[in-house]
Amino acid sequence: MTTAAASAPETTGVGALLREWRGRRRISQLELALRADSSARHISFIETGRARPSQEMVLRLAEHLDVPVRERNALLVAAGYAPAFPETPMDDPAMAALRAGMERLLTGYEPYPALVVDGMYNVQAANRGTTMLLEGIDASLLRPPLNAMRITLHPGGLAPRIRNFLEWRGHLFAQMERQLALLRSAPLRALYEEVRNYPLPEGGRQVASFGEHPPFALPMMIEHDGTVLSFVSTIATFNTPMDVTVSELAVETLLPADPETAARLRKTAR
The missing domain is CATH 3.30.450.180 (Beta-Lactamase)
Known part of the structure; x- marks a missing residue:
């Protein structure tokens, strides 16, 4: 029972969001891992919440999943990091x-x-x-x-x-x-x-x-x-x-x- 709970997919947080984006792009964990120079095991651990990705890893996965810039900030916040991309008003100098x-x-x-x-x-x-x-x-x-x-x-x-x-x-x-x-x-x-x-x-x-x-x-x-x-x-x-x-x-x-x-x-x- 403990093992099942540990391997259950994360339903909130950055892991769930990344899993959702991967599903939208219709690519496997292995394919994403190869693109991001990682391993399918590590991608699985991130998606289930067993591993916390670094800020660099979040941005790398977002890039290979072609996530819009606004949503990349949302991924960073979900992972516990500050947004990386500013939102500058058009009338700003x-x-x-x-x-x-x-x-x-x-x-x-x-x-x-x-x-x-x-x-x-x-x-x-x-x-x-x-x-x-x-x-x-x-x-x-x-x-x-x-x-x-x-x-x-x-x-x-x-x-x-x-x-x-x-x-x-x-x-x-x-x-x-x-x-x-x-x-x-x-x-x-x-x-x-x-x-x-x-x-x-x-x-x-x-x-x-x-x-x-x-x-x-x-x-x-x-x-x-x-x-x-x-x-x-x-x-x-x-x-x-x-x-x-x-x-x-x-x-x-x-x-x-x-x-x-x-x-x-x-x-x-x-």
């Missing part, structure tokens, strides 16, 4: 170089829309191509902090103008669901539940026709000033971030999906 770099990047992408969002989809920066698309939406949605999900999915936002709203809505929900599978974020969960409960705009169930030539990726087809503009979205993140805030920033660029959209944006910019 230490972020001045980052902010300036993002502004140059967004400006250089004009006249095409581009913006930077944080882990809650709050807009941290945007260029003139993006603000052009915001013309005519409900003023309440433009009060800081601007939230990209609310602006896109709210009936008073872009939703009534998106021709393929159901498809684009499904794409955004899938994106949020992937994040929620990795992060224990109550605010993000609340945002997800909020936008899921928005009513469909009038005509929101229509499915857009792509004509004879299907697009190479799902576009967002949006009406603007009597014309339908078509964009495909790309998202870029920072390599090897050392700060929680930076790790959750995403640069989203909207690339014209057809020559007509590109020409219209260039004309509008002139």
Whole structure:
């Protein structure tokens, strides 16, 4: 009976969290041990709570399990260590170089829309191509902090103008669901539940026709000033971030999906 208790899996603490992450990544204890230059026995002891991992081991396992930076701090705290990664506000002077770099990047992408969002989809920066698309939406949605999900999915936002709203809505929900599978974020969960409960705009169930030539990726087809503009979205993140805030920033660029959209944006910019 004593032996069984000693070998029972840990249900709380860093061992349980690491076991959960290993399960998500679908790798065995042996495979993780080989990646982390350890042994399957040691990994087993950590997961069952029979061994306390060092701070270095926690970070090494987190790296090989591709754990998000915020959750790496949570693993360290569960193991009895201080968080290793700061969470610096975007308006902190230490972020001045980052902010300036993002502004140059967004400006250089004009006249095409581009913006930077944080882990809650709050807009941290945007260029003139993006603000052009915001013309005519409900003023309440433009009060800081601007939230990209609310602006896109709210009936008073872009939703009534998106021709393929159901498809684009499904794409955004899938994106949020992937994040929620990795992060224990109550605010993000609340945002997800909020936008899921928005009513469909009038005509929101229509499915857009792509004509004879299907697009190479799902576009967002949006009406603007009597014309339908078509964009495909790309998202870029920072390599090897050392700060929680930076790790959750995403640069989203909207690339014209057809020559007509590109020409219209260039004309509008002139």
